[in-house]
Amino acid sequence: MAVFFFLILPFAKAKEQTDNIHYEIWVELDHQNRMLHGKETITWFNYTRDEVKDIWIHLYWNAFKNEKSALLQEAKTSKISILDLDGKIKEGEWGWIDLKSVLLEDGSDLLGAAEFAAGDQPIRSEDQTVMRIPLPKPLKPGQNITLNIGFESKIPRALLRSGYYHDGYFFGQWFPKPGVYEQGKGWNCHQYHLNSEFFSDFAEFTVHITVPKAFVVGASGKEMARKENEERGTVTYTYWQNRIHDFAWTADPDYIKIERDFIASKEVTPEEYQKVASVLRLPMERIKLGNVKMILLINPEHKNQVERHFKALKAAIKYYGLWYGPYPYETITMVDPPFRSESGGMEYPTLFTAGTHILQSREVHNPESVIIHEFGHNYWYGMCANNEFEEAWLDEGINTYSTGKALRHAYGGSILPVRINGIPLTRYSDKTTYFDYQIDRLAGILIAKTDPIITNAWQFNNIISYGFNVYFRASACLYTLENILGEDVMLRVLRTYQRDFRFKHPHSDDFIKVVNRVSGRDMTWFFDEFFFKANAFDYGIGLVSSEKVQSARGMFDKDDAMVEIDTRSAKKLDKAAEHPQYLSIVKVRRLGEAKLGGDVRLEIKIVFEDGSTLMENWDGQSRWAEFQFVRRSKIKFVQIDPDNKFLMDANITNNSYKRNPGVAGVLRWTSTLFFWIQNIMQYATAVS
C-alpha cells in the first residue's frame, strides 16, 4: 500500500501576532469503543498587559456527561419537546471528555489543582464544561506557557453538532480549548449552554488525526500529510491551519470526496470587479479575489446534488469575497453531514456543514441558502470573531443579512417548499417568490417585544427568542439600516468593519462606531432603539379625510360694519365657486414604543385624485401628527414610508390608506381559502 507523506509547509511557520495560541493535537478515533484518545500541546501567549494567574479551558463534551450539565438542565426546562436532549440520550450513549494530565514543560502536573468553574447565571454548579487551571506562578505580559494535555473522550451518540450515528462521525468542540483572555477583565470562558455557540482565540493548529483506514476524513484547514499504518490498519492525516479559532473534523467510510477549484478569473468578470471597486471606492487590486480549493464530502445518496453544492459555494466565495474582502485561506471544506449526525448547517473556520434531502426540488433554494450562510460564517464569526455567547447577532445577524443578499444576487427569489412525506410538491405551491428579508422581517416583528437583540445567548426567554432575535430580527434591522443609509454606504460599512476587525474580537460598540464613521451620520439611536431594547416599531395612518370647503357662516367684518352670512348665502357662495376646494386632513400615528431618531424622518406621500403628489415628513417623536391641505382635489391615498425603508414596521398594511376601498385582492385570497374549507368539509363527510 502506498504511503503518502508530504510536508508542504513547515510547521514552524512564522508566528502571527493574531494567533495567541498554538495547538498541536494527536487524536485517534477508536471506532469500536466510540472513544477519542488524544494528546494536545497548547502554547498560550500572553499578549496582554496583565499578569495571568490561571488558564480557563472549555471541556464542551462534558455537557453530554450527565443531566446536571448546564446544557441538559436548560434543555429540560426549555419546555420544547424537540430539545428533550436528555430524553434522547440512551444508556451507554453519554459523552464526556476526561483530562488525564496537564503537564508543564518541566513535567509538573497541574491537574491536581484544577477545578471546574461554573460562573454563568443561573449557577449550575455541577456543570463540568469549564475548567480553571491555576498556574504555579503568574504569567507575565509577553510570556508564554506550554501545556501538554492528555485526554480521553467518550463520543456521544450524535446530538448538537457532535457524535456518531452508525459509522458517521462529526467532531465539533471536541478538544480542550482555552477561553479568551480579555485584558483587564480576565478569562471569558462560558459554560456550554443550550442557546449558544462559541468564542475562542485565534490559533495555529496542527492536528494529527488517526482513523481506521476505511474512513474518509475532512477537517478544518489544509491536509499536509497522510501516513498509513498497514499493521494497525489506520491512516494518520495531518491538517494545518493558522488564523482560525476552532478546529472541526468528520469521518465516515461512505463519504464521497470531490475537490474542485474556485478560479477567480473564471468566476468574476472585469465589469463585476469594476462595479464593486467603484462602490467601495477601492483600487482594483484590493478587490481581486484569489483561487480557493473547494472540497466536498457528500453522502452517496446525494451524489446527484454535487453540482448544486459547488455552484452555491462558488457564489458564496464570489459575493462574500467581492463585498467583504477576499477569502484568505487556501481551502474550504463543505460537508454534507452523515445522516442523523445532528451536525447539519453548522460553521467552523474553513469547514462547514450543509445538509440536504434525497428528493429536493430545484425551485427551492435549499441546500443553497445553507451553503451560502455557513460559508459566510467564515467572515462573520470566523474572521470577525465576536463573542457568540454574549453578542451572537454580530455573526448570526450580519451573516443572515449577507446570506439574503448573496442568495438574491446568485439565484433571485425563492419559492416556498411544499413537501409531503419527503416528496417535493412545490409545483402546486403558490409560485409567489419571496426574499429572505421578508422572512427575516416576519420573525423579527413576532419576537420584537420578547428580548433585546443584544442579550447573552443563554439568557434569552427561550430558544425561539434567541434564534429569531439574533438571526432574523437583527438581519431585518440591518436591512432597515441599509434602506436608511443606502446600499452602497451599507456595503462600505460592512467592508470597513470586516477590514478593521478581521482576526479580532469585535463588540457591538465597534460595529456602531464603524456605522457612524463610514456613514458620517450618528446612528447610535438606531442601535439603542432596535438592538438594545425590546420594543415594537409601528407607524400607521390614523385618519384620512377630504371634505369640500364650505363658506363659513356667522358675523364678518366688512367696511366697518358687520355682515352676517347665513346658511342660505353660504350655500349660494359655494354654488357660485368655480373650482371647489377640499380640506384634506391626514393624521399619522406612532403605534409602537420604538421610535425614529437622529436625522431620520418618516416620509408621507399624499396622492390626490387629480394625480398630483405631495411629500411631507415627520420626525416621529410624538404619538401622532396632523397635516392639513386645501386643494382642488380630494385625496386618493396616503402612504407613509412609501419605499418600505422601515422593514421592522410591525404592520405595513396600516402604512397606507385609500379613500375608496378595493376588495379584489381580498377576494383572491378569501376565495382560495373558501375553496379549501369546502374541501375540508367534504373530507370530513367521508366518515359520516
Next chain:
Amino acid sequence: MGFLSCFQKGSTIVSKRVKILIYLWVINVSFSLMVIAPIHALIKNDVSHSLMGDRLLEGLDFLWLGDVIYKFQNLVPMLAVWLAIPTLLHMLFYTFLNGGIIGSLKESQRKVTLKNFLTDCDAYAWKFFKLFLLSIPVYFIVIGLIYRLIGQITGLFTKNASTEWPLLVFSNVKTILFLLLFSVVNMFFDYAKIHLLFTRGRSVLKEAWITLQFLFSRFFRAWILYLFIALLGLLLFFIYMEIAYLLPKNHTLPILIVFIWQQMYIFSRLWIKLNFFASQMEFYRQGKTP
C-alpha cells in the same frame, strides 16, 4: 359482473340525479360560508383601504403575511375552533343526508324532489346515525390501533436506518397503508348503509354483521371497485391542480374564472361521492341477485 360495469351503471344513475348534486353543493357552500364569512370580514377590514390590498392581487405578499401573522397570532386557536365546529356539524349533518342520497339513487325511476329527498333523509337518519356511532370505534380500532402497529413495524426499519431512503420509503408506505385501511373501513360502512336501506332492518348491529358476511365472500372485487372510484377522484384532483396552476389570478375576471373552476371541482368531488354510493349499490344489487 365487472367493476367497470358497476361503475358505468352507477354513473348513469348519478347523471340522472344532478339535483342531488346541487342540494349537496348548496349545503357545502352554506357551511363553508359560515367559516369564511368572519375571516373575509376580518381581512377585508384590514386591507381593503390599504395599498396592500392591491398588492395582494398580484400574488401572496410576504410582508402582508407577516402583518397577518403578527396581528392575528392570538386568534389562531379561536379560528381553529371556528373551523372545527362547522366541519363537525357538516359531518353529522351528512349522517342525515346519506338517507336522502342513497334513497334517491336507489329509486332511480322516482323523480328527485326536495320533498322526496328529505323524506328519505328522515326515514334513515336515526339508523345511519347509529351506524355512524358504530363506525367510530371501528375506525379507532382499525385505523388507530392497526395503523399504530404498522407504524411500529415500519419504525423497526427506520429506527436504525443509515440513510434517508428507508424513511422516505416507509413513511410513504405507511401513508398508503393508512389510506388502504381507511378505504376498507369506509367501504364496509358504505355497504352497511346500502344494505340497511335495502333491507330496512331494525338492528344496525345485525345488519352490519350481514354486510360483513356479504363483503367477505366478494371482498377483492368490491375493493377494486372502491379503489377505482377513489383513484378517479385523485385523478380529478390532479386535473384540477394542473389547470388551476395555469390560470391567471391577478385580476377580477380571472379570479372569477378560478372561482368557477374551483366550484366545478367541488361538484366533481360530490359527483365522485355519489358514484361511490351508486356503483357500490349496483355491486350490492348484483351480489344479492341469485
